[in-house]
Amino acid sequence: GNSVTQMEGPVTLSEEAFLTINCTYTATGYPSLFWYVQYPGEGLQLLLKATKADDKGSNKGFEATYRKETTSFHLEKGSVQVSDSAVYFCALITQGGSEKLVFGKGTKLTVNP
């Protein structure tokens, strides 16, 4: 079956530090990959996505590259801000399926000034 594994949190960084959150997946078929972000007290919102191998998704300074050979989709940001404090979820959906997202467990990021 399909599954997503994220690095365990929580992650605590100082402002302007480099961020990496690891995500690997197992999927039958050829998935599309997503990063969703959940700010405190809110629902999830799409941060970025990639639909085929070697695609790079990017948004708000965050990037992730779809690596089929390592089945990975690691999230990176070169310089985090306090406002990036949130929970980040890696997710996948397989093409031609019933359009059900499979989520990782989430990684909580706290950025201190």
Next chain:
Amino acid sequence: NAGVTQTPKFRILKIGQSMTLQCTQDMNHNYMYWYRQDPGMGLKLIYYSVGAGITDKGEVPNGYNVSRSTTEDFPLRLELAAPSQTSVYFCASSLQGTSYEQYFGPGTRLTVT
């Protein structure tokens, strides 16, 4: 543009009570979903619907029921509340055939005591 709205925001139930969580979207999306989010466990799909009159079980449907009489509304019914149903519930919607992006509501925090 309201997007996905959920009511109530918070609710405390006694064991054995019933309630309905409301979800409405104004984006004319045909797909709608209900998730529960437990601490450290990511999101689990409860039920989903691919259009009015069509619903199907997700990963954790026991203890819940849904209906979809209109495109806009997708209520989730708890018939006999149990402490194991204490969670945060999110409704989401998406438009098939596009980017598969799901739009989430703000959530309902339910406590069963």
